Amino acid sequence: DAGVIQSPRHEVTEMGQEVTLRCKPISGHDYLFWYRQTMMRGLELLIYFNNNVPIDDSGMPEDRFSAKMPNASFSTLKIQPSEPRDSAVYFCASSLGYSNQPQHFGDGTRLSIL
Amino acid sequence: GENVEQHPSTLSVQEGDSAVIKCTYSDSASNYFPWYKQELGKRPQLIIDIRSNVGEKKDQRIAVTLNKTAKHFSLHITETQPEDSAVYFCAASMGFQKLVFGTGTRLLVSP
Numbered sequence: 001d002a003g004v005i006q007s008p009r010h011e012v013t014e015m016g017q018e019v020t021l022r023c024k025p026i027s028g029h030d031y032l033f034w035y036r037q038t039m040m041r042g043l044e045l046l047i048y049f050n051n052n053v054p055i056d057d058s059g060m061p062e063d064r065f066s067a068k069m070p071n072a073s074f075s076t077l078k079i080q081p082s083e084p085r086d087s088a089v090y091f092c093a094s095s096l097g098y099s100n101q102p103q104h105f106g107d108g109t110r111l112s113i114l
Numbered sequence: 115g116e117n118v119e120q121h122p123s124t125l126s127v128q129e130g131d132s133a134v135i136k137c138t139y140s141d142s143a144s145n146y147f148p149w150y151k152q153e154l155g156k157r158p159q160l161i162i163d164i165r166s167n168v169g170e171k172k173d174q175r176i177a178v179t180l181n182k183t184a185k186h187f188s189l190h191i192t193e194t195q196p197e198d199s200a201v202y203f204c205a206a207s208m209g210f211q212k213l214v215f216g217t218g219t220r221l222l223v224s225p
Contacts (some may be wrong), residue, residue, distance in 0.1 A: 031211060043203060043215040045157070056212060091157060095210065102148055103213065105157040 002026075012112045015109035018080040019110045024073055025094030033093040033103060034067055034077050043091075050073065050097060059114050082113045116141040118206050120216025128224055135219045137140050137204035144206040146214070147180060147187045152201045158180040161202075162189070194223045 005024040013019055025032045033048040047057040050068045060067070064083070069075040079086055089110050093103040117140040119221075127133050148163035164171045164178045164187065171178050175194075180187040191198055201220050205213040219225075 033211075042217050045212060045214075048211055049210075097210070102160045102163055102210070105150075105159070107157050 002091070004092055004094050004104055006090075006106035006109050008109060009107065009114075010110045012114065013082060014114050015083055016081045017113075018078065018110060019082045019086075019113075021077040021090050021092075021111070023073070023077070023092030023106060025092070026071070029094035029096050029104075030072075031095045031097045031103075032069060032075050033095075035091040035093065035105075037089045037091060037108070038087075046077070048089060084113045087111055087113050088094045116144055116206055116208070116212075116214040117217045118204060118214050120204050121221060122219060123217065124220045124222070126222045126224065127194050128195060129196060131189045131194055133198070133221055133223075135189045135202055135204070135221070136186060137188070137206075137216050138184075139206040139214075140185065141206070141208065142182075142185060143208045146207050146210050147178070148205050149176075149178060149189050150203045150205065150215075152203065152218075154200075158203060190219075194221075196223050196225050199223045 003099045007022045010044045019093045034046040046059040047067045051068045065075045089108045091105050093105045095101050115130050129131045145166035149161050150158035151161045152158045162176050162178050164180050175192045177190040199222050201218045204216040207213045
C-alpha cells in the first residue's frame with residue numbers, strides 16, 4: 001500500500017498568492033482529514049470528509065481556507081490569499097470508518113509564506 | 115468541546131529506563147485514545163491505541179492505561195532505546211474521527 005500521498009512536500013510562496021495542497025488517501029478509505037501543525041498551536045484538525053462529503057469544517061481558520069474532495073481518491077486544501085501566519089506543516093490523513101480503524105497520516109506539506 | 119492536556123512537555127531518560135507520559139481529557143463521552151510518535155520532520159505514526167471498554171493494552175515495550183473515572187490515560191515505554199527519541203502525542207475522540215491532540219512530549223533517550 002502506497003499510504004497517504006501529499007503534494008507538494010514543500011511550498012514557498014509570497015504573501016497574497018493562492019496556495020493549493022493536494023492529497024491522495026489510501027485506496028478504499030472513506031474518511032479524509034486535513035490537519036495543520038505549528039509550534040504555537042500544535043496539531044489541529046481543520047476539516048474532515050466522509051465519502052467525499054465535508055462533515056465538520058469547524059477547524060477551518062477563516063474564509064481564506066477552503067477544501068474540496070471531488071472524488072474518493074483526491075482532495076485539495078486551498079488558501080487564498082495566503083498570509084505569513086499560514087506558514088505551517090499541513091498533514092492529510094485517511095481512515096476506514098466502518099471498522100473504526102485509526103487514521104494514517106501522509107508525509108505533510110511544509111508551507112512557508114513570505 | 116474536548117480538551118486534552120499532556121505532561122510532561124519534555125522528558126529525558128537514560129537508555130534502558132522507563133518513560134511515562136500522561137494525558138487528561140475533559141469530555142467523558144470520549145471513547146478512543148490513540149498515541150502517535152513523530153520523528154523530526156516526519157509524519158505522526160500511530161504506535162498504540164485504546165478504546166474505552168479496555169483498561170490497559172500492551173504491545174511489546176509499549177503499554178497504555180486508561181482510567182475513565184479520572185479521565186486520564188498514560189503511555190508507558192519500558193527498556194527505552196535511543197530510537198525511541200521523538201515527540202509523542204496523545205489524542206482523544208468520541209468516535210474515531212474528530213481527534214483532539216495533546217501538545218506533545220519530546221522524549222530524549224540518552225545512550
